[in-house]
Amino acid sequence: HNAHVHPALAAVAMGWEDVGGYNYPTVEASWRALRDAVKKHPPGEWVFAAGWDPILVQGLEAPTRKELDAIAPDNPLFITPQGGHQVYLNSRALEAAGITRESPDPGHGSYYERDADGELTGRLVEQPAFFPVQEKFGMPKTRDAWESAFQNVFRHYARMGITSITAMGVMIPLPEVLSIYEELTATDPVIRHNVFITWYAREQLRKLKPGAGHDYFRYKGMKIWYDGSPYSATMLVDDPYLTNEFTREAIGVKPGAVGHANWKNQALREAIDEMHQRGWQLGIHTQGDRAAREVLQVMEDVVRKSPRTDSRHRFEHLMLAEPSIFGRFAESGFAASFHIQHVYYYGRILGNELFGKARVKRLLSV
CATH class of the missing domain: 3.20.20.140 (Metal-dependent hydrolases)
Incomplete structure (x- = not known):
């Protein structure tokens, strides 16, 4: 049993470009992976990259908005570091997401980082700041795509010898995603799921009773950061x-x-x-x-x-x-x-x- 995983987030991120330190263990390799990722996408298309890791990769620094603009002048670019509590956007992405220097911080500990002159740096901290961007632009668009992405994750867990998990805060707390997740595990079970809903989806949990679900999928509780x-x-x-x-x-x-x-x-x-x-x-x-x-x-x-x-x-x-x-x-x-x-x-x-x-x-x- 793995007591703390995020299968919905993994389902999304498996479709993103990999720039992580496990596969790109040097500064040069990390930046090359990011440049190569952008080249795969036509102008105007969003580029989502996951795993940027200045902790594991010695000498790697947080990317600046200016650096990301130079790499992707014609594409909105969204990078999530390995830790998952902040993201980096270039100017095209900030513009597409409607985030300006006048945008109020979302609250609950999240904010749009600004420099000494009040200009956006491109760093968005904690979920309320960056989840709306990810939700709108970076997720599977159809039910079939969601089912395929989920099954890739579930089978990956099974290959690792994991037969049950606790989804500690379904990181994509949309009603339609939770519905697909629950129904898929009933019709094509791979492993068992104990599911905690995030506070941001509390209205859905208020409609349920503890233990709701089925043998392979049980609603267990609430996750708060x-x-x-x-x-x-x-x-x-x-x-x-x-x-x-x-x-x-x-x-x-x-x-x-x-x-x-x-x-x-x-x-x-x-x-x-x-x-x-x-x-x-x-x-x-x-x-x-x-x-x-x-x-x-x-x-x-x-x-x-x-x-x-x-x-x-x-x-x-x-x-x-x-x-x-x-x-x-x-x-x-x-x-x-x-x-x-x-x-x-x-x-x-x-x-x-x-x-x-x-x-x-x-x-x-x-």
């Missing part, structure tokens, strides 16, 4: 990220940055309380030490007020959580979900460039 990613410096931490050439140039971290919460405390409390009262399990994206502590306090308060023996609310990632909080998890019946591959692929960067030796000793406390 409280903070972001260390690789975009949006993970909420107590002490600032390190300041060095890598953090400045590769991922654009401002000195003193500690990330941010995507939710106000009261709004988070109301969202968790509603779904808890409705009987749903919650999965809360909490990467940083401060994020884990703040969400835990809210979760404890909600469960104390309305006890349930079956909630098993989940904390997702917990990259820098203090080991001392896990006793409180056990007391309240909460589950901790870790992504240990961060250590394998990015451990050197996390320790040497982002957090330092003292903090990295408690990286992924599992």
Whole structure:
């Protein structure tokens, strides 16, 4: 069982151009892959590229809007880095998406990055900023195309020996996509699916009861993103990220940055309380030490007020959580979900460039 995957997002991204560090492990190879990807598309056609990885590829930096304009002067260009909490657009893409320097930030921790003069840099941070662009321009257009894309993903999981998954927040929370997903797994089951809906699709979950679905597809709960990613410096931490050439140039971290919460405390409390009262399990994206502590306090308060023996609310990632909080998890019946591959692929960067030796000793406390 893989307890945290995003099959709908994978179904979309498998049709995009690959510029990832696994296949293009040098700066030159990464930029060449991006240039080659643009050449495949006629002028005016959107180019979507996935996997840009300044963490894995030593010396690779975040692409600037000017650089992307030079590579794709005649095509809207959309690049998602490996971390998935930010994207980069060129001027054509910003124009096509209707994003201007006067556009208000979407909120919930997301924003359109601007330079000191107020001009858009092309960097869009967190889902509310970039999902509308992806939804409108970058997804399969027909039911057949969606079914084919989903089946490619499901069979890939099966080939890897995975027989069941938790879709932790269906990343394309459109009613028609969820319908295709559920119906396809009933008519052509490959693996079993435990499905969490994102907060952005909460109206759909409000129409259902926990456990709705069928033997191969069960609605399990609600996914909420409280903070972001260390690789975009949006993970909420107590002490600032390190300041060095890598953090400045590769991922654009401002000195003193500690990330941010995507939710106000009261709004988070109301969202968790509603779904808890409705009987749903919650999965809360909490990467940083401060994020884990703040969400835990809210979760404890909600469960104390309305006890349930079956909630098993989940904390997702917990990259820098203090080991001392896990006793409180056990007391309240909460589950901790870790992504240990961060250590394998990015451990050197996390320790040497982002957090330092003292903090990295408690990286992924599992």
